[in-house]
Amino acid sequence: MITTVRGVRDILPAEMPGWRLLEQTARQIFSSYGYQELRTPIFEKTELFARAVGATSDIVEKEMYTFADRGGDSLSLRPEGTASVVRAFIENNLQRTLPWAIYYMGPMFRYERPQKGRFRQFHQMGCELFGAEGPLADAEMMAMVLRFLRRIGVESSLTLEINSLGCSQCREPYRGQLLAFLQTRFESLCEHCRQRLQRNPLRILDCKGEGCRAVARQAPFMKDHLCGACGEHFQGLTTTLTDLQLPFAINPLMVRGLDYYNRTAFEVTTTALGTQNAVAAGGRYDGLVAEMGGVQTPAIGFAMGMERLALLLDAARVDASPPLLYLVAVGAAAGQRGVLLAEQWRDGGLPVVLDPLGGSMKAQLKRADRAGARFVLILGERELAEQAVLMKNMVDGVQQVLGWDAVVAQCSGLLT
RNA sequence: GCGAAUGUAGCUCAGUUGGCAGAGCCCCGGAUUGUGGAUCCGGUGGUCGUGGGUUCGAGUCCCAUCGUUCGCCCCA
Numbered sequence: 001m002i003t004t005v006r007g008v009r010d011i012l013p014a015e016m017p018g019w020r021l022l023e024q025t026a027r028q029i030f031s032s033y034g035y036q037e038l039r040t041p042i043f044e045k046t047e048l049f050a051r052a053v054g055a056t057s058d059i060v061e062k063e064m065y066t067f068a069d070r071g072g073d074s075l076s077l078r079p080e081g082t083a084s085v086v087r088a089f090i091e092n093n094l095q096r097t098l099p100w101a102i103y104y105m106g107p108m109f110r111y112e113r114p115q116k117g118r119f120r121q122f123h124q125m126g127c128e129l130f131g132a133e134g135p136l137a138d139a140e141m142m143a144m145v146l147r148f149l150r151r152i153g154v155e156s157s158l159t160l161e162i163n164s165l166g167c168s169q170c171r172e173p174y175r176g177q178l179l180a181f182l183q184t185r186f187e188s189l190c191e192h193c194r195q196r197l198q199r200n201p202l203r204i205l206d207c208k209g210e211g212c213r214a215v216a217r218q219a220p221f222m223k224d225h226l227c228g229a230c231g232e233h234f235q236g237l238t239t240t241l242t243d244l245q246l247p248f249a250i251n252p253l254m255v256r257g258l259d260y261y262n263r264t265a266f267e268v269t270t271t272a273l274g275t276q277n278a279v280a281a282g283g284r285y286d287g288l289v290a291e292m293g294g295v296q297t298p299a300i301g302f303a304m305g306m307e308r309l310a311l312l313l314d315a316a317r318v319d320a321s322p323p324l325l326y327l328v329a330v331g332a333a334a335g336q337r338g339v340l341l342a343e344q345w346r347d348g349g350l351p352v353v354l355d356p357l358g359g360s361m362k363a364q365l366k367r368a369d370r371a372g373a374r375f376v377l378i379l380g381e382r383e384l385a386e387q388a389v390l391m392k393n394m395v396d397g398v399q400q401v402l403g404w405d406a407v408v409a410q411c412s413g414l415l416t
Numbered sequence: 417g418c419g420a421a422u423g424u425a426g427c428u429c430a431g432u433u434g435g436c437a438g439a440g441c442c443c444c445g446g447a448u449u450g451u452g453g454a455u456c457c458g459g460u461g462g463u464c465g466u467g468g469g470u471u472c473g474a475g476u477c478c479c480a481u482c483g484u485u486c487g488c489c490c491c492a
Contacts, residue, residue, distance in 0.1 A: 305492025369452035
């Protein structure tokens, strides 16, 4: 048997109602906030991700599906969505028509150890907003995320955490202070953190090890060492979130894994998925467009993990859209006629499911019931002779005889 | 990439010191020769994840491998 590769999976029809709910609700809410859909390629030049996400990030260092195409170019399956959106923004010369508000949804790929809520091919929905500089945009984006989560009914198990990562002005001096502090507590750090002390001391704040967490709690916080502009921005954000009555918590230890973030970082987490607790996450990346060769443009965005959202959905809540009319044709002659009649009625605008397996009336009715059909149209020998069908209401069992030509007129009223 | 648990019917799971592979649900058929759901009766369905090894004999013990899950790591 040939199976899927590790960490990827089929999304079977039984799961699709939940996925459709996610996609439809997202499209509706994102577009109501002024966002338009963008579809970018699923693979790009490796260099795009290396530069945008950060060459030293874990994602680029060890999690990308990278391969050489026949021309020798190094390409990679996209590990996240923002890099491509930024590339498209610059490449399509959209920098003079701000704001540019974009949403996307689709598969992403990371070579990680699979776990519950973590896959090698997974799906994200996200938004990116180019051009808005102030904290109002940050707050409104979070409001949109929370509105979405509320609409799909999972908000109660979630918390919104925010932090400020500062900017190039204030992060360097802070980094020095943090490094100096951490060096005094070197003995308390885990082995991994000792190694990354010089390279990326900020990430130590995010370590879950006992010793490191204790050290992190006493460490100087970025949010207490922001420059004037960054401090003002963060203050504006918290004020606006409060005005919007959105519950949030400041997590001074939150650090994003992608290198391009500055100032606002936010994360929506759940306790329902074990270690994979992030359901949505995002932040501001004011420097990325310029870094990627575009005109300096402030930007902010977020992404949500669809598998994780689907796991949070109440499966019983989603509808499966059962058939309205189910045609049961018994016998070869009725089967022949049934195909024609079904097409004729569909021409008249009716949704008709023709039992695809045939067999006894009993068997077909059983399948109609299992499919959740509301009405069954029975075409047996007697009906065939009379050019009629027996229409059976599957809820109360009431039956009536209908001429073939009367079906469309009679059943159209059932459509709503 | 590291550590641990786990894998038996489509699904959820039993399977004793190594001795004839089971149950419930699902599915199919019958009770009802043209009627689904409730009930009763009967039936189909298994390379016991895979490959080696030990043994007279392996679902059971050993090794390897693959998948899944949990923790680390990382993140959506």
